[in-house]
Amino acid sequence: MRKSLCSMLVAAMALSLGAQTPATVKIGWFGPETGDSALWGQAELNTVKMMANDYNAKGGITVGGKKVKVEIVAYDDKGDSVEAVNVVKRLISQDKVVAIVGAQGSGEAIPVAPIVNDAKIPLVASTATNPKVTVSDSGAVNSYVFRACFTDPYQGKVAAYFASQKLGKKKAAILMTIDDPYSTGLSQYFKENFEKAGGKVVSEVSYTSGEKDFRAPLTKIKAANPDVVFIPAYYNDVALASKQARDLGIKQLLLGGDGWPSDNLISLAGKSLEGCLFINHLDMDGAAAKPMRDEYKAKYNKNAELNSYMVHDALLMVVDAIQRAGTVNSVAIQKALTTCNLQGITGHIKIGANHDPVGKEAWLIKIVGPDMKFQEKFATAN
Amino acid sequence: MDQFLQQLVNGLSIGSIYALMAVGYSLVYSIMNFSNFAHGSVIMLGAYFGFYSLTALGVPFSAAFGIAIFGTAAIAVIIERLAYKPLRDRRAPFLYFIITAMGASIFIDNSVIATIGPTPKTFPPDLLPAFLQGAPLEWGALSVGRIDLTIFVVAAICLAVLMVFIDFTKLGKAIQATAYNMKASALMGINPDFVIILVFAIGGGLAGVAGVLYGMKYQVFPQMSAITLKSFIAAVFGGLGSLPGALLGSLLLALIETFVSGYLSTQYRDLFAFIILIAMLVVRPSGIMGKDAEDKA
DSSP: OHHHHHHHHHHHHHHHHHHHSOSEEEEEEEEOSSSTTHHHHHHHHHHHHHHHHHHHHTTOEEETTEEEEEEEEEEEOTTOHHHHHHHHHHHHHTSOOSEEEEOOSHHHHHHHHHHHHHHTOOEEESSOOOGGGTBOTTSOBOTTEEESSOOHHHHHHHHHHIIIIISOOOEEEEEEETTOHHHHHHHHHHHHHHHHTTOEEEEEEEEOTTOOOOHHHHHHHHHHOOSEEEEOSOHHHHHHHHHHHHHTTOOSEEEEOTTSOOTTHHHHHGGGGTTOEEEESSOTTSSTTHHHHHHHHHHHSSOOOHHHHHHHHHHHHHHHHHHHHTSOOHHHHHHHHHTOEEEETTEEEEBOTTSSBSSOOEEEEEEETTEEEEEEEEOOOO | OHHHHHHHHHHHHHHHHHHHHHHHHHHHHHHHSSOOTTHHHHHHHHHHHHHHIIIIIOOOHHHHHHHHHHHHHHHHHHHIIIIIHHHHHTTOOHHHHHHHHHHHHHHHHHHHHHHTOSOOBOOOGGGSOHHHHSOOEEETTEEEOHHHHHHHHHHHHHHHHHHHHHHHSHHHHHHHHHHHOHHHHHHTTOOHHHHHHHHHHHHHHHHHHHHHHHHHHSOBOTTHHHHTHHHHHHHHHHOTTOHHHHHHHHHHHHHHHHHIIIIIOHHHHHHHHHHHHHHHHHHOTTOSSOSSOOOOO
8 A cells, every 4th residue: 555655656756747847958058159268168069069969869868767858058158247147147037948057267157156046047167267156255155056177276276386396486477367357366376375385476467358468567577587487367368478478588487277278279379388387177188088089079170178078077967967856947956966976077076065076186287399298186175 | 777678679569560550540531531440350351361371372471461461452442442432422421431430340350250260360480481480589688579570670661661652752742632631632633532542552551561460479360450449549649640640659659558567557557548648638639740630530
């Protein structure tokens, strides 16, 4: 009797779920398809489309025992925070997506966070590394925002540790993008940790985004005569800055963060970055990345970018959460995301109390000729 | 002192690029009395012409430079014929010219974004002349990039040739006369249509030079035209319509920018540059070398 009641209940639940589970589940993506960081936005969009195709080729993903197709709804935010807010509102109210991936830049992810919180639609950011993406100014965790990447404090710590302990550098200079929270945040964490390790930041100069000429601030760096120059910026600015630095006779080692890795970096920078080092989220030439690297290359005849791997893991987290939740209800997906614990391409992702992955490894990469060669990896406490 | 000299060199190298761009704005303004905002897009096209001639067609650098100059001269004239001439024929108010120019600019920029894509490109160093490939030139603590030095020299030559042409040739006199009074010079037998085409061709050709040089110094990308707005400001600063004014305005603006960002902070750069610009225009509404006060649009 008891058993049959149970099975009836299960059947009733399955029926009601079945009624709620549509044939397709809509997942939103937004990022820059045009503008300065278009290369990365396009790489992300290509990847999520490729993954959706792969899921659907197998009949879809399993939600509560039923196969559901994945539909990606994508919008261009032009790398602009106002545009990002607009397209996220559209994803939520017009397209009624159950979850969102993307938000590669912290500058876009931070203003979007309160919107997804209010609408109760989970967002998994791919490469937004600023701490304020998941934890708001007041110190409260943004309950609906998660990320697949490690954070800037972590990255800054690794870069500072590496510069001072491993390379034995005493004096560092920093060139940052003053109006980009990613760049200013990373600079601050680098500085704190570098000075804690006994080093000194002898020059801290900046430029505004969109600027193409960095000679004036770089001349200040040259006059300060540092041992190493930390450039927490995106690849395009890095390429311009490194060329101009070499033109000004700055011969020191340049060090960077995860804004550097790009297929275009070395072709834009020429020889100016030879021997320089940066922190990355994975070894893009390594074994873990190979299946996706090959599939991406075969499909798009282009090399996968860092953002391809990061958004891959972000979407993986969403799909995993939907499957574990057994429903396409956004609130249930959020719950499942808080217990996310999976192996992605970019390492093991275990979501911690702040909605950031805990203990994710940072990889040190060196630029050698036309290649980006993996050196070593670190994992410290967050 | 070393730092001061280096910043001076930095400023001059930016200023020479501004000057090449600014004379294009000034030339057209002197004849047509409106700001040709499509000029920035023509500069951007010049950079792409040069880049693709070099990389896709595989022609030598000098030929690529030539293709860029003639290509942009042709484009500038085509824009004049297609977009501005119909307005002139209908004696449209100047505001319509400006709006049309902005429209042409947006059209060109977005055509490039749609067809070529927004990703920045860089001139492959091994395809540039041998002189440009070496290490920077150093005098003591002063270091000057080879491309920067080349740009300064090329810009100086172009502007000198242009000024000689305007002041000492018959065609140059025709341009001056038309700029002074189009109706009266037409009565004297100067065909205004011809002068206008000539001015657009010269401005366009200089846009080609500026585009290729800018692309070599920085990168080639569709949003370049927005950056050329700085050179428009320099032209206003120096006195729209005056060529020496455009040159002076460009160098001054670049030096102010460089010294403010070098000695104060980059955040203050545009603030100071524009305060000085506004103060200048309050004291002398026609710019440093502008001849008479008219509305600058």
